[in-house]
Amino acid sequence: MMLTDGQFSDPDLAAIMGAPAQVAAMGRVEAALAQAQGRLGMIPLGAADRIAAVAGGFAPDPATLIAAAATAGIPAQAYVAALKKACDKDGAFAHYGATSQDIQDSALILQLRDALAVIEDRLTALDCELAARGDAFGAQPIPARTRFQIAAPTTLGAKIAVWRAPLLRHLARLAELRPRLLTLSLHGAAGTGAAFGADAAALRADVARQLGLASSDVPWHAARDTVAELAGWLSLVTGSLGKIGADLILLGQSEIGEISAGTGGGSSTMPQKSNPVAAEALVGIARLNAGGVGMIHGAMIHAQERDGSALAVEWQTLPDMVVRTGAGLRLALELARSLTPNPRRIARTFDADRGAMLAEAAGFYLARHMPRPDALRIVAEALRQVAANDADTLATALSRLQPGHDWAAILAPGRNTGKS
Known part of the structure; x- marks a missing residue:
């Protein structure tokens, strides 16, 4: 357990991936293996039933497996040894061939x-x-x-x-x-x-x-x-x-x-x-x-x-x-x-920007009325004026440079969001 578990861990997934769940899952595999081997005659049916019954409910404390797992180099080996012991005389047929x-x-x-x-x-x-x-x-x-x-x-x-x-x-x-x-x-x-x-x-x-x-x-x-x-x-x-x-x-x-x-x-x-x-x-x-x-x-x-x-x-x-x-x-x-x-x-951000983010829209609008290079030069000049005068917006600057257009409406943010 770590003090940061509330951020980086999850109780549901930790339970599924934790040691007790791993032990239970290994038991399910061993039980299924024994039952299949019993049906195929690889091990005696009585032993298969006994192993499946034990493995299905076998829940050793994972802490008891740690030392053996470290020696074996794989946790399953420690589990199998414990399972064989729990199955007593039938343990010889547990994990058979696996x-x-x-x-x-x-x-x-x-x-x-x-x-x-x-x-x-x-x-x-x-x-x-x-x-x-x-x-x-x-x-x-x-x-x-x-x-x-x-x-x-x-x-x-x-x-x-x-x-x-x-x-x-x-x-x-x-x-x-x-x-x-x-x-x-x-x-x-x-x-x-x-x-x-x-x-x-x-x-x-x-x-x-x-x-x-x-x-x-x-x-x-x-x-x-x-x-x-x-x-x-x-x-x-x-x-x-x-x-x-x-x-x-x-x-x-x-x-x-x-x-x-x-x-x-x-x-x-x-x-x-x-x-x-x-x-x-x-x-x-x-x-x-x-x-x-x-x-x-x-x-x-x-x-x-x-x-x-x-x-x-x-x-x-x-x-x-x-x-x-x-x-x-x-x-x-x-x-x-x-x-x-x-x-x-959000409105405050738009206001503080003073319309500069609509420069692209202004350029494309003007390009419908004149060659695009001329349109871009006008928009660039309008942006220069906005930068030089805190009272200006892109719409007011363009109104001076290119009167006769409703620049406030043309450059309204809500009208320039494309397909968004």
Whole structure:
């Protein structure tokens, strides 16, 4: 437990990816393996029933497995030893022909399946919440900024649409990667399945059916591309959330204040402050997961049939990425539900700009009446006059340079937001 868990962790995802859930998932795999082997005559039916019954409810304290897991170099081996002991005389048939990596990987997939269901629900909920904010406030004109400079008018609806678009693509990507990821691992010590004999394929099919997973004839002990694909997807999701967070930080800073979201955090010594804690966490989570992708991609360099050093990197990186993604979506949902524009502050920004952000619109309007180079020269001169005289606006300057046009109406921000 860390004191920053409220920002960077999530109780639901932490429970799914935590040690007790890992132990329970390994028990499900061992139970399914024993039942399938009993049906195929690989082990006695009585032993199969006993092993399945014990594994189904076997919940050793993970703390008791830590020392053995450190010695073995893989947590599943410590679990299997404890399971065999709990099964007494039938323990000799537990884990029959399997390798610890089979159990650990298959259990991971069961955990990831549950975690992805929660993440998908939150991703869908976030999209729906942002859609509702768009319906409520989408027509609100707001300054667009490019490279941290005011550029032109847009609308809050356009900004929200940019936030939403990747979320829908992430849902589509999840549907594509799920079938590749949710695959049983059951190929024995060196990936050949030799200890399972002629019925190895039938055994895998039966265990996969029981667990609701796909089955592959090729082992993935040392081929971690689907894990890396998931890590990339998690980073894409949190990267999109980080973009939302960065926008909210900038739009909510003291001298702008055009949008508010979340309740903010106070300063220990400056009572006037309301720090954008949740939005900052979204940015932090995005950066942490981006770093995690590099670690997982490094773990794809997996020597021969199994590489403990590569696996260790994955074990220490992937669960945290999953949990952080859940935390990011939880925080983003809280921010979206309270997202509110401040029309008074937005109007103040437009007023302070004095129409300069409409320079592009003015140039294109004049280009309908004269050659474009001449139009641009006039707009440039108008901008020079605005810069030299604090009382001027682009509309008043253009009224002097090109009278006979209703420049105030032509350059009204609400009339120059395109399809936003």
